Amino acid sequence: MMPRHLQFPSFADRLETAVKWVISESHDRTKDLGGTSTTQEVVDAVIGALD
Structure with a gap:
């Protein structure tokens, strides 16, 4: 949720998928x-x- 809050939606999506x-x-x-x-x-x- 923090990456999305910090306006990094693409990374937030990647992180959620990895988790x-x-x-x-x-x-x-x-x-x-x-x-x-x-x-x-x-x-x-x-x-x-993530890699």
């Missing part, structure tokens, strides 16, 4: 989402999905 992909398609999930990954591992997966 949704990591949560739904990858094995990287934090414990609160039923996984075993650390927050840093999930962040790294999101960054990887």
Whole structure:
């Protein structure tokens, strides 16, 4: 939501897509989402999905 607020709608769309992909398609999930990954591992997966 912050990138969209700062007038970066294209990046906001890319970031949202990457987060949704990591949560739904990858094995990287934090414990609160039923996984075993650390927050840093999930962040790294999101960054990887952006590339």
